[in-house]
Amino acid sequence: MSVTYKEITDSLYIPECIAMQKKVFGLSDVDIFPESYFSLLMRKQHPLGLVVGCFLDEDNKSELIGLTVLQNDRLPNSLYCLFIGILPEYQNKMYGYHLAKKVKDIAVSKGYVIMYGIYDPLEANLGKLYAYLGVTADTYINEPYKLNTDEVIVVDKVLFTWSLDDTKAFSNSAYLPKKTYKEAVNQYPIVGSLGIDAQTILIEIPGDYLDIKKTNHTLARKWRDNTRILFDNYINKNNYTIIDCLSGKTESERKTYYLLHKFKL
Template structure:
């Protein structure tokens, strides 16, 4: 029923205090009051080059996307700070619709680059960011936001990928074979959960793969020490290969092994 209702989904560029208060309330519900962006910040943002998009079913706000201008000393870009979906409407493609609306709005405002961060162990986000949208990850940031207390991040270092989405570029066609590419982390299985074993830091191939579990939040609930081991193993692998000139260009599902694999390519 919800899937059918999404045919009437409307995405709007929000400006009023009333609409931005609704965004704050939804954000607090998704994460926590402490993590929600204050309304006075979002009001200032929409008046100074940023924007907030809202996804509505009728009068109900069920998703949002918040962006503000960034500047690295050389170029101006759009910083995509947060995107959230009402818990009852997830896995319906609303996030992708919001990101494509963000792209269109950014182009209208004159931006050509959108940047954001996400947890590399959250494969739902990775699939959208890399595989569907065609963005790339160029940097691994250790403990980017310090200790976080919300239910998705508590107790785990807040390591993040830096994503760069060049919205005026066409995505290049990538051809490769999973079978012949080396894997920088060897994995096993214990109690039905994927386990990282050896981390290999000696490859020099043009393309390499780094496996990650597809159920990280489930791993956190069932075996917290294993979740920490996944964080450390992937940090060691990504930080090393980024420092040697690779970037992450895609996320692939290996159906044969029920595993997700990041594709890394030399710049």
């Protein structure tokens, strides 16, 4: 068994790409990117973006187990990440990391220098973007509406930036010396309210938010409301940038924190 990572330009893979959206993200037929859109992304002359896949090769068969879809951004030489995902049964095996590395190599070879994207900051698994890739996030996006029901959980986003052409691309050591979980929680304040003025802070997020959303809407809504206040204040209003995500055990309980640093004093 081996794993390969490659750009997808053959339209024969489009049905698999469409199915991947449903398998990884649970999207409905209405929400998925259709066949016509993938055709525009994959066309040989003036493609709209990039499609890069992770393939599991076994017994003369090649199965698509991971996918990244990127669209040309309005800014020159930049890409916007529409989604990146690995099938659930293959997650936590570093396939996503190597897929991202391949995306970087392909993008740089085509002259791209920066990548943007958004994701839900409460999904801790995506925090690995910071630790492994050197991604940063300095914009928090509030969902513009909020329904008065515990059954509807607002999905806020952070806008991340990935510089592809410099030394930050695979390490955040360019920003701060790398800290272990234990070092960070002992050195930096854990912010639970407004008014903290330290240059580097920690904000807690749930390590299992996706499970919480399925089983406890009230708790999920509480996490969203509380962290929304903190992220909006420290990122949008006080110029903090997310540069890392750390998980570890505090006493007997596992905790997850974002590490934020204020560059503009």
